[in-house]
Amino acid sequence: MTLDHLGLLYRNSHEYLTGMTGFVREAVAAGDAVLVAVPGPDVAVFRGALADVNGVVSFTDMAEAGRNPGRIIPGVLLAFAAAHPGRRTSIVGESLWPGRTALEQPACFQHEALINAVFAERDTTILCAYDATRLDGSVLADAWRTHPAMIVDGVRRGSGSYADPIAAAARFNQPLPGAPERCARFAYAAPTDLGRVRRFVAEHAAKAGLAETRIEDLVTAVNELAENTLVHTGGGGAVTVWADGGQFVCRITDAGHLTDPLAGRIPPSSRTEGGRGLLLAHHLCDLVRVHTTPDGTMFQLYMDAGIGAAP
Template sequence: MRQVSDEGAHQLIHQALLYDGDHECLSATTDFCLDGLAAGDKVLVVVAEAKIALLREKLAEPASEVEFVAAREWYRAPGRTLAALDRHIAAHKSNHGRVRIIGEPVWDSRTQLEECEWIRCESVTNAAFASRPAWFVCLYDRRTLPEHILTGAGRTHPHLLTGSGGRDSDSYVDPALFACPGDEFPLPPAPANTTVIAFGADLGLMRQRLVAHIAALGLPGERAQDILLAVNEVATNSVEHGAGHGLVTLWTSGTTLVCDIVDSGRMTVPLPGFLPPALTAGHGHGLWIARQLCELVQVRADPDGTQIRLHLAMT
């Protein structure tokens, strides 16, 4: 693992460990944990449960000083994961030490859309925590992961680690310039069978129709409230910061409710809704809140307007 000089101790380090075997991964992560504990750093490990068991055994007694979280519990939705990281770093940072985090994102059973948004989440990490005293090491298994995921690791991590050492990533892309394949194209059109709700300055009528639509789907109460709040927050942004009016289009895809909010205003904010809004800001919370409530959020903006697509699990 690359060591950090004292003068850089309060700035982000974001590395990808590209490993070829279990022994290599276990050795590197054990050293990272022990070095952190020796330096007085807080250490969090977010990996599969099988790796947690191996790392606990390898660390022995010092394992009691490390916090472990199962990866499937942590990597459920990109917006929620970024918020959890923000809370964890804020809770454990100190004047002298770092917050060290080992994470292994969950890639199996992801759709192409989900893969894209999780790769984007890795990119956003560099902007969201740029000035925070955090050191991330993200694990990528070169034996099992497809090439586009490994390529994404190089594009989203400034530093790469392998069995032969560490180096700066030649393919790293600044988060403000990062794009997933397909970002330049419009989102797929909505299917024919949809519900369309127009809204203007008074959002009350939209909320009434939305409540009726949600009730017809028979959603659980808490999930119904999440959907209502997410759509209302994005529509409020359209009214206050966009064109002042727009359309909500809803449909279901399997067990997911998909919702488009479209207006003719153009969103120009970089990384919309990914970065925690300043506590003193009078606005800008809407899309951040939507990302906490939704499994996925897609954004498209061009001179003709802005389209925000929310994906919400109905169970």
């Protein structure tokens, strides 16, 4: 069993559709379990183009399921593999489409790099599409770094810049944008502070206009990460919140060092206690960025709110 992780560079809709559907048809003919994971309106396009094999192909909206790139491995790829035990799986997807922000792009490529580690011993083929016309050169260079081979003009080419998955993922462990001068901060140091952490986040998120269900999700995610601080670092941490355009941002900082690059990407065994905090944060939030060093770790959680800029 082995992983075949490919990138597809396309320059127009014809190359996109023919490259992806050709891959799907070959996988179906080989008897693979096949998933098409593409953003929004493209799902309907692929359903139409693959009408003759729709009964044996699964589809998912990557703009929803992969809104946060950190949940694609556990929530899309591993979930699909688990639903088809004993079968080879083939997945076509587009996790970094034109329109992804500069803040999201490193998270997308960290995800792509870690695919190579998580699926190294799995019988899986994953084809990832990249718009070579609308994505800039630095983005395409990162695609070459995170895929062992690329398909260009219909020809498979080995990547000379492909890097070790863990080293490639570490490249995207980047410092995060700073908080504005006017923001609220709450420090916590003991389990008895967690209730106050939850109230602090909920109150500020409500003032910023976040919907009630979104507040509940954010509070749950923050509580999990703050609790991890107390359990794993032997010290306390701090929560900082602010509104930024159409997003509500929550930062959790502590003195711990997150040394496992796969943390939050692989669901732990049901027999294992703990290990779900970052996984849950990825599941609940629209974007999670992490910057970790031996001096401390910063988690930055983003929730789309449809709110105005911070005052």
